[in-house]
Amino acid sequence: MRLVHLLRAVTVELHLRGAEFAAHNGLHPTDLRALIQLLDAERAGEAVTPGRLGEALRLNSAGTTALLDRLERPGLVRRSRDPHDRRRVLLVVEPKAVELGRSFFGPLIGALVDAAEGFNPAELDAVRRYLAAALEAADTAGRGA
Template sequence: MYRRRDTRREQLVAEITNNLRRYAVDAQQVGHAFANLHGLNPTDLQALIAVMDAELLGDPITPGRLGDQLNLSSGSVTALIDRLERAGHIRRDRDTVDRRKVLLHYADRGAALAMEFFQPLGARTDTVMDRFGEDELEVVHRFMAAMSESVRAHRDSVRATRPEPPRRPTS
């Protein structure tokens, strides 16, 4: 049962919290639909998002950073990258400055598949954003950045308290 909200602020906080929860669930379902359509598992999808995010920031991700971000062992990251590369979603490139370093990039085929699937969502997003002025979008941007940071901090604290999986003995 929901209790009655006494102030407008309490009402807004409750409604925004519900909207964020619903958005997260709906966005996850859209991501899963893309993954299912292209034979990807949830970790594959997380990896593709990490590669895309890093590229958008102009700082392509390395396999080591990807493993840290996804909390995977180096062997699991290698298998993941091999699988995504074979499927045409990502490519490995040597760093032009340090040839020992491998950088991961979205492959043309993977980018085309993502564009085809997500372009209608992008158009819908643009339509929604067009209804808000620049000042309003500044507030929303600050809010979303702070909420995202809060969720990441919680994720990291939960990850830190989770016990490590048992390691297989090496012979």
């Protein structure tokens, strides 16, 4: 249970940092979660539609539209037509959003990377496996399975 409690403490601290970032930049906490989803998808080379984003954030269509409107106004995200299927809309994170995140979260990310350097590859693999299993457990429990 000590590991679970420590994970909870890290989660709470990261949530507080995210809320601080959102408040400082006039964003809703869901806006930050959306940006993270979009950046993760971009890093994985995956295209994201409004429907896919809404599903990932567990938002209905109206909520997703309001979210995207909020992110478009300050120039953080834009909607773009899929060049292969003009009926489909894709979401693109603008460089302004990346720079905003980097300026706020960069020191934290640097500190986390530095902390990881104190572990050998086998230890890091165990941490990765545990965090992946914890994420899966949270997702499964959150969906009522």
